[in-house]
Amino acid sequence: MDEEWSDDELRAAVHAYVEMQRNERTGTPFTKKSFYTRLSKQFGRSEKSFEFRMQNISYVLSVLGRDWITGLKPMRNVGAKNAAKIEAIFTELEGRKAVPVAAFEIDAHEAKKRRLARPTGTRKPSSTTAEITQHQRDPAVKAWVMQQATGNCECCNQPAPFNGADGSPFLEVHHVRHLADGGSDTVENAVALCPNCHRELHYGQGAKALVSSLYDRVGRLVRE
Ligand SMILES: [Zn+2]
């Protein structure tokens, strides 16, 4: 897609996206079109181009393993530069500090489309030190959820695929409404998952369906 979107346009699009997402979560009725109409008038671009941009924003969120608005299916045609800007606007809006990942993932994705010569890589990769925002979690919540799972994934019901170094079944605790999206660190919002299901819930095409099935199947979960 065109790369000449101004920072103001990107910012306004992300703000609108966050507002729509909030409406979706709280069950407040809204039409996506009214957002596009407003943005279209403000910036003199078509409503359709804003709809596409919103789908690009969904794509950036999906790359980050985060939830996106139902009905705004991730659309991949966003360059690494704009993706990085969109990611930065989110972290700024949410008042967080995070390690940027979108540009790296999108560069890797784009590179996959070409026939690549074997890269030499870097023997001594340089590093940066960054400050990040971390959610304070309660170890008791993790422990209790793990106990409830009794060694089986609460998503696919299969036994943990391997034991950890300490010999206990390896499962990971996941917050169904992500902590980054304002989800609570409570047992009503946490499940124990095998690594496969955990990855799928963050990055899978079928993640939204899996979330619904978790709410149906795990009795203690409460939608937030
Ligand atoms: Zn599983």
Ligand SMILES: [Zn+2]
């Ligand atoms: Zn998770």
